[in-house]
Amino acid sequence: MTRHQKIYWAGFCVVMALLIIAPLVLPEFWRRFLTEILIWGLLAMSSDILIGYTGMVSFGHSAFFGLGMYGAAAALLIVSPPNLWLAIIFGLAGAGTVALFVAYFSTRLRDIYFAITTLIFSQIFYVIIFTWTAMTGGENGLTFRRPALSFFGLFSTPFDTATLHWFVLAVVAASYLILRRIMQSPFGMVLQSIRENEPRTRAIGYPVERYKIVAVMLSGLFAGLAGVLYAIQNRFAAPDFVYFLVSGETVIFNVMGGIGTLLGPIVGAGFFLLLRELLGRLFGEQFPYLIPLGFIFIAMIIFLPQGLLGFARRWLNR
Amino acid sequence: MAEKWKDEEWAKDFWYSGKVTRRRLVGWGAGAIGAAMLVPAPWRAAFGAAKAFKIGSEQPLSGAAALGGKTAIVGLQMAVDRINKNGGINGRPVELVISDDESKPDVARRKTLKMVEEDQIDVHVGGFLSNICLACMPVWEEAKIVNMISVCLDTTLTTTKCNRYSFRVHDYAPAQAVAFGPVLNKMGKKWHIAFADYSWGQSTRDAYADEIRKGGGEVVGTTGIPLGTADMTPFLSKIQGDFDGLFGIFFGKDGITIGNQAFDLGLTKKYKWAGDGAIAEPINLPALGNKIEGFVGINRYIPVFEGPFDTTHHRKFFDDAKARLAKIDPTGPLPDRYVQSNFEAMNALKVGMEKSKFEGRKDTMKLIESLEGLEMKLSDDFFTGDKVLRKEDHQAFPLEVIFEIKGGKHRITETIPGAKTIFPPACKFSAA
Numbered sequence: 001m002t003r004h005q006k007i008y009w010a011g012f013c014v015v016m017a018l019l020i021i022a023p024l025v026l027p028e029f030w031r032r033f034l035t036e037i038l039i040w041g042l043l044a045m046s047s048d049i050l051i052g053y054t055g056m057v058s059f060g061h062s063a064f065f066g067l068g069m070y071g072a073a074a075a076l077l078i079v080s081p082p083n084l085w086l087a088i089i090f091g092l093a094g095a096g097t098v099a100l101f102v103a104y105f106s107t108r109l110r111d112i113y114f115a116i117t118t119l120i121f122s123q124i125f126y127v128i129i130f131t132w133t134a135m136t137g138g139e140n141g142l143t144f145r146r147p148a149l150s151f152f153g154l155f156s157t158p159f160d161t162a163t164l165h166w167f168v169l170a171v172v173a174a175s176y177l178i179l180r181r182i183m184q185s186p187f188g189m190v191l192q193s194i195r196e197n198e199p200r201t202r203a204i205g206y207p208v209e210r211y212k213i214v215a216v217m218l219s220g221l222f223a224g225l226a227g228v229l230y231a232i233q234n235r236f237a238a239p240d241f242v243y244f245l246v247s248g249e250t251v252i253f254n255v256m257g258g259i260g261t262l263l264g265p266i267v268g269a270g271f272f273l274l275l276r277e278l279l280g281r282l283f284g285e286q287f288p289y290l291i292p293l294g295f296i297f298i299a300m301i302i303f304l305p306q307g308l309l310g311f312a313r314r315w316l317n318r
Numbered sequence: 319m320a321e322k323w324k325d326e327e328w329a330k331d332f333w334y335s336g337k338v339t340r341r342r343l344v345g346w347g348a349g350a351i352g353a354a355m356l357v358p359a360p361w362r363a364a365f366g367a368a369k370a371f372k373i374g375s376e377q378p379l380s381g382a383a384a385l386g387g388k389t390a391i392v393g394l395q396m397a398v399d400r401i402n403k404n405g406g407i408n409g410r411p412v413e414l415v416i417s418d419d420e421s422k423p424d425v426a427r428r429k430t431l432k433m434v435e436e437d438q439i440d441v442h443v444g445g446f447l448s449n450i451c452l453a454c455m456p457v458w459e460e461a462k463i464v465n466m467i468s469v470c471l472d473t474t475l476t477t478t479k480c481n482r483y484s485f486r487v488h489d490y491a492p493a494q495a496v497a498f499g500p501v502l503n504k505m506g507k508k509w510h511i512a513f514a515d516y517s518w519g520q521s522t523r524d525a526y527a528d529e530i531r532k533g534g535g536e537v538v539g540t541t542g543i544p545l546g547t548a549d550m551t552p553f554l555s556k557i558q559g560d561f562d563g564l565f566g567i568f569f570g571k572d573g574i575t576i577g578n579q580a581f582d583l584g585l586t587k588k589y590k591w592a593g594d595g596a597i598a599e600p601i602n603l604p605a606l607g608n609k610i611e612g613f614v615g616i617n618r619y620i621p622v623f624e625g626p627f628d629t630t631h632h633r634k635f636f637d638d639a640k641a642r643l644a645k646i647d648p649t650g651p652l653p654d655r656y657v658q659s660n661f662e663a664m665n666a667l668k669v670g671m672e673k674s675k676f677e678g679r680k681d682t683m684k685l686i687e688s689l690e691g692l693e694m695k696l697s698d699d700f701f702t703g704d705k706v707l708r709k710e711d712h713q714a715f716p717l718e719v720i721f722e723i724k725g726g727k728h729r730i731t732e733t734i735p736g737a738k739t740i741f742p743p744a745c746k747f748s749a750a
Contacts, residue, residue, distance in 0.1 A: 141453060
């Protein structure tokens with residue numbers, strides 16, 4: 001193990017330890033807030049597979065996130081008592097199916113055309129969910145019960161904010177480690193090659209479209225998983241989550257945290273959400289927090305183009 | 319008398335003898351803190367009594383329903399100011415904790431949890447959009463906090479989705495439909511209903527359709543239009559055929575849009591034009607101009623001094639509300655049902671809290687018991703008249719007013735007492 005790796009894993013363990021301890025010391029609201037940051041971070045991390053590693057900016061992640069959420073909602077409403085694992089399976093199936101559909105059509109396109117196509121797909125799914133009132137609740141959304149934390153009949157205990165936080169943390173940490181491994185594998189290297197020079201990758205003999213389809217599906221599945229976790233935490237699904245603004249926020253999390261780092265988007269999500277919360281608290285409920293947030297975002301693009309994690313990495317390597 | 323306190327006889331004992339050393343000061347300080355911590359519970363309770371009641375309120379101050387949310391706050395603040403001026407509730411002042419739900423259910427859920435966990439509110443009064451009320455109902459139930467709904471009209475809030483913690487002191491769609499149904503059937507037998515396509519619009523559509531059918535009429539079609547649709551023409555242009563009247567269920571900005579666009583497409587000339595009074599709220603009238611002339615609507619409150627509203631109680635409310643509304647809107651709108659129902663909801667809560675000697679969340683069950691069956695009599699608190707908060711479903715049945723817009727103003731054509739709008743309860747509270 002190199003010195004850099006040792007420092008990396010030591011840092012990872014420290015952060016994990018802090019996140020494990022956090023619910024024991026934080027008040028109820030901040031405990032829930034931290035869990036929410038992890039969930040949005042997972043969504044942002046999933047889009048990093050496309051933005052950071054494959055060089056494809058997706059505005060369709062709200063669809064994957066939303067379908068994961070509605071898939072979980074369907075399972076939690078149909079099955080009584082609600083089952084955690086069934087919710088995850090339903091959510092992943094929903095997001096995976098949509099991701100396959102979107103990937104099949106959109107990966108034939110590049111750059112801005114890919115971004116626009118994913119945006120249009122997400123809006124199509126938004127309109128379907130918004131107008132299919134009988135099935136999705138339309139504008140009203142769906143409310144449902146939270147499942148218990150169970151392990152295949154071995155034990156079952158209701159979630160509280162602390163156990164839910166640990167569960168979400170475990171899922172997000174496992175997702176990160178899996179994605180890190182995938183991105184360091186030959187498959188991940190091909191994705192990075194596509195990002196750097198797509199015609200050359202094709203010329204070497206790699207079936208670029210297939211790689212892109214798998215990348216979109218992988219990204220969609222993890223975005224769907226974030227949707228499932230959000231549904232479990234909030235016991236609520238609404239069409240607003242499928243709206244393209246959520247995709248826009250996901251891109252912002254990536255840019256703020258650091259593209260192509262996997263962990264950066266989580267940091268970006270935390271920074272964005274914390275800033276929004278603090279601005280609201282400092283200046284009151286009716287303060288248009290998006291204006292200062294916009295200025296901060298622009299300043300970060302100009303002065304920290306590599307994002308918070310990229311900047312930290314550079315600073316540490318000096 | 320000595321000029322300086324140090325020269326006083328009582329001070330000499332410890333001042334001149336040099337007894338106020340830093341060590342002593344720290345010691346006395348620690349002793350004082352320790353004593354404060356050991357103070358017996360009854361004393362703490364007595365000190366706690368001076369603390370303000372925290373009343374949370376979820377309102378849409380931005381987004382699709384911002385127009386109504388801002389006037390809703392006026393009613394709430396009026397009631398709170400009156401309460402505080404008169405000595406508070408059970409001797410304690412009232413503090414409002416207002417939260418902007420941005421007209422979005424997900425934001426509302428997040429902010430509701432913040433009010434529960436961070437702000438530690440004692441009770442909640444508010445809720446404007448029905449889908450938001452529906453999304454937040456389980457949170458109030460789980461947190462065991464009384465939720466006094468102040469605007470939401472969706473039927474299911476006090477029927478299929480009712481819970482022990484939520485109350486509604488204003489009307490709901492089935493009662494409105496009972497009151498308005500006979501009038502509609504006199505106006506025409508065949509109706510087309512256009513509605514805001516979300517929980518309130520949908521449940522109100524169903525209530526009116528049932529009542530029209532009961533009266534021998536027919537609903538030939540319905541058109542749902544998503545909330546906040548700026549251009550309703552694609553929806554409205556499809557409304558045609560052989561029917562007598564068009565019934566609209568909209569509020570806020572959407573009320574203005576449908577009023578203008580239905581007129582421009584000739585629908586309001588071709589068909590009789592009726593609907594929920596929210597379309598023609600005073601704040602909407604300037605934007606609707608003469609396009610709303612002849613509109614027949616139903617409301618629990620309109621700002622006129624006729625019939626049941628020709629009272630000193632109403633005048634007091636009206637004058638105060640008008641002055642406050644002028645501060646937030648220079649056009650000087652007249653008070654509407656959002657101001658009224660927030661004002662009365664807060665007052666109902668006050669009466670309940672006083673009756674139950676409410677001190678905090680621990681007394682929630684006592685408060686619920688005092689609100690169940692609460693009789694509200696015509697007074698400054700309840701200027702729209704008598705009503706009872708029904709125990710079985712926590713629903714009240716206020717007076718309903720049928721009106722027509724003539725010369726850009728509301729004119730009462732009929733009033734229906736709350737007792738004649740009663741709709742059987744359809745709520746089963748889950749075991750607490």
